[in-house]
Amino acid sequence: MSETTPTSRTGTERPAADIVFDHVTKRYPGQQTPALDDLSMTVPAGETCCLVGPSGGGKTTAMKLVNRLIDFESGDITIGGQSIRSVDVTTLRRDIGYVIQQVGLFPHMTIAGNIGVIPGLLGWSRDRIKKRTDELLDLVRLDRSFASRYPAQLSGGQQQRVGLARALAVDPPVMLMDEPFGALDPITRTEIQDEFLNLESEISKTVIFVTHDIDEAIKMGDRIAVLRQGGVLAQYGTADELLAHPADEYVADFVGADRGLKRLSLRRMREVVAGGDGASNGASPYADAPSVDADATLRIGLSTLFASGAPAVQVTDGGRLLGTVTLDQLQDAVAGSSS
Amino acid sequence: MSSYFAFFGDNAALLAELTLVHILLSVFALAVAVVLAIPLGAWIGHLHRFSFAVVSVGNVLRSLPTLAIIAIGLALYGFGIINITVALVILGFPLVLTNTFTAVEGVDPGTVEAARGMGMTGWQILTRVELPSAIPLISSGIRTSWVYIVATAYLATFAGQQGTLGDIISNIEGYGLSGVLAAATISILLAFAGDALLGLAERALTPTGLRLLAERTPAADAEPAPAAPAAA
């Protein structure tokens, strides 16, 4: 088997690569309409692309094409410029972290066993696997004592976190994630989303992230691809582009009638207050206005504004007053960036 | 080979007679096993209690070697029809019991809940909801039971009960290998014929809705317990 270069992998420092879909069409045998219709898009190295769309829209299909769990007839997919068809399929897959919709933990292996499968096959030492397992359990916020349990002894959400840890085990430069946080409660979900964003910012990975949830897509994705029924790409762009200029009614519907509000989540108070003329250090006309942290989103700023009834909020950064922002300024900030 | 075929012609009357008794004995043993096992299994499955006891009893009975039961029986209650019947009933009983129990216990709790909510009594739930949906599994238990019993009934000869195909099968000196094989062939045909007949009965008894469901779901989950070959 292909236990090729076990020593060169240290579990870190593998450069990300871009993923390019080039006119990819997938038709399942015996199906009238294609599951994926002439998909072309580029996910730049180190970025996260969220795939959203209706159930049956071809999200999972698009993802499985990348690690060749499904074969396709026309078009090509390249990772880092290399066609996925030109690489040995096992090698290809070991460089791609894969988190599936149904989690798919191996029921007969402990949590540690699950996480250590690929490192084991790559010939890592026992100690190194153990160390990596602990690291990953910390990362997904599971107690290390879980290592010796079996999947059946975990809740659905805990299993999903193990699935994520397992996919991260050899620190692959590319990750495919199919609704990885679907079974989590909102609080844990937010937590683990933040953890993942954090991790992403430290180690650059190219991620394709499938979700049903447009809010999750806006939060996690550098770019969002909206698929429609029949596997047609409706729009591909940054969250801001989608929210400000949905390509058509379908996308507008999909991102939601409250897309103006959603855009507020994309920007931080810091950006607005810096752009405003600022209340340098003189006496502010809004001295008793409520304060908001500079890293809070505009959405939180707006919410604070409405909740207090004050005409403006003060933006602070670690206790230091940066300035004040009024409702008009907030509105300008959002409207202005869309033109 | 030719003596094998010749045997059928030369001993037609004997074979017919032995076959008839073989059938009667097997049907009788199966009937006793079924009459004992279905009410017990259904009742305990309905109660959702004592499941450990049922499974254990089933496993213990299933392990009992038929010839050992015959031997002990010879010492305790002697030769004859009782001896072989007891042995065959013990052979067939555990399968029907565990299948009935498993099927009745496994009826969707939602369905039972709905029936109770509609005001059905325990007896009505058992006879109108649980048993009808348990028919396929109960039936597969009975069919396998039949195959075991028919294939084992020849031990009647060792239990001192003459008149079955065992008279030929256990007497290779008298009838030769071709005789043994001829009698075995008839026994095999009986197994298949009975299985087919029981299959027809099952089809007729199974509620149409269940049959449709069974045809839609893959066969993989239709047969939970691995079948065993004839136990002696």
Added chain:
Amino acid sequence: MTTAAGALDLPTQVIPIFEGPQCAPDQLFCWDWFTTNWPTILGPSLVQHVYITLIAVVIGLVISLAAALFAFSRSWFASGFLGFSTFLYTIPSLAFFLMFVPITGLSLTTIEIGLTSYTLLLLFRNSLTGLRTVPRSAVEAAEGMGLTPNQILFRIRLPLALPSIMAGIRVSVVTVISLATVAASVAPLGLGKPIFDAIHTVFSTELISAGVLTILVALVADVLVVGLQRLVTPWTRARRTS
């Protein structure tokens, strides 16, 4: 009943019936006879019985695992083998043993052929079912992670098939123990030999001794296999505790 001189060492002389001084001829069970004959007849027969059973089950397991792995990706083989097995189920076991006598004689080989055949059917079926009913998601995850088809078969499917394989072993062990008694009428080995001897002489002490010992062997074997099953499939008992 024609029997061959044992392929294994077993005293073949006529059993000294009613020899013990404390035994009345009409006594149901004579303890004296039992203790006198334990070291010479019953004990060795029991050991033989266990031995015969082990041989059949081990050979059967090796063959049927190989066949199941082969059949796993070849459904023509699987359905052929299963059809054949269903047919074999229906053959009266004594006839099955006798069928091989012209080829292999009245020997241990003959009865092992028969016994092994019966285990094959069960073990093959259970192994194949086990290999095939592994959760799809686990297999897909394994594929996606880059396990080769062989690694998936041996590291994922085979261990996950263990509960089913062990269930097959459990049934086949008790089945072989039962069938082996019948086999003694072909080759005088195992606990079936004292049973057949006593059937012909209607000696109740020996009938009960051998019968009960056979039952004990079956029950103990069943318990041992269950223990082994628990040992090798620890995850099946892992349930959520919190």
